[in-house]
Amino acid sequence: PTMNKMTEKLINDGSETRKAKMNLTTTTVGSILLIIGFLCLFIKANSVEYIDSSGILHENFYLLPIGFLFLFAGIIVFLTVGIKYIIHILKNRTI
Known part of the structure; x- marks a missing residue:
């Protein structure tokens, strides 16, 4: 009986460690997604937009939906x- 309780404790501790590592990994992924989203919006805000001599508008509009998509995914x-x-x-929780 003592060995079985010890075995159960080891299995539970391993499971908790695996869950903690998974939470850390997903939090890191969420942070990276948020950073990429803010970076896309920052680049869009600071990029040069101009109209050339033939009347074509040059802007990085694609950065807006991509940035908001990354922000949404991170959230x-x-x-x-x-x-x-x-x-x-x-x-x-124990009451």
Whole structure:
């Protein structure tokens, strides 16, 4: 019986460590997505927009939807990880 409890504890600790690593990885991915989104919007705001001699407008408009897409994806990742963490805390709470 003692060995079985020890084995169960090792399995549970390994599972918690795996969950913590996964949370860290997803948080890192969310941060990178947010940084890329802000970077796209920053580049769009600071890029030169002009009309050439033949009347064609030159601008980096594609950076706006891409930037907002990255921001949206990063926020979704953070919300998902945060909600899962809160649910895990509430399940394991002892009153």
